[in-house]
Amino acid sequence: MPRRLIALAFVLAGANTAIADDMKMPINSGDLKWGPAPPALPKGAEIAVLSGDPSKDGPFVLRLKMPSGYKVPAHNHPTDESATVISGNFHIGMGDKFDESKAIELTAGGYAEAPAKMNHYGWVSSPSVVQLHGQGPFAITYVNPADDPSKQ
Template sequence: MQSQKLVLALGLLLAGTAIAFAQDMRPPINADDVKWGPVPPNIAAGAQLAVISGDPSKEGLFVMRLKMPAGYKVPAHYHPQYENVTVLTGEFHVGMGDKLDTDKGMLLRPGGYVEAPAKMHNYGWVTSDTIVQIAGPGPFGIIYVDPADDPSKK
């Protein structure tokens, strides 16, 4: 009898916890529901950005998406925190180093993934309309290897 009461109490506790988690959960979204906006000034114009989860400007995990038109380039840069990038659509070329070099790098197709450790110099470019998802710990920052590549300084 005692074990039955314990099982019942545990079941009620778990049910209450599940409801609390569900109330804190953001509603699911489909790709068509993503709200796109302009990129911040320190990212080259022409792309669009959508924050999916969290707040990239604050501490804590975030997920955002970057929609880039064909021909878009991201010069050599690094981030203060690590970043995880997954290709959702299109073709994303990624390379490591101090200068964007389209003769080097690796082509990633939908489902492709790259993790850049904090402060690793990397760059990217697209040859078709492409969407990547970027996830990691905030605050998100981008520092260009060559300060002249920072669009917010132009």
């Protein structure tokens, strides 16, 4: 029996080495490269891509830095979206209309998921950073087409 455990340990050690070899370069938050958010999002936010390419098929991880008062009108995505508050806060509500009374405030460490095609909206009441991850290509469809900043 002990020989089997030793053999298993070597197999697992080899698997862990393979995973470590595939690991992306670690990065600290101070080293992120920030740039303007794409035109599909309201002006004022900045974005940093941590992993993947949100414009292509495949998984991605990005961070969105938003100034106090930044709002994203009701919208949905063709794929699931997950969000984690890194700093500050993020108010998120589900529904077709922006309604602050029906939202929940997430603070640093808070997490939310929006399934594909689920209408939701959000805003921050302090300077905030939210990490988004999902399956690309990233797309956003506003419930009210007049809210789409890329069309204005």
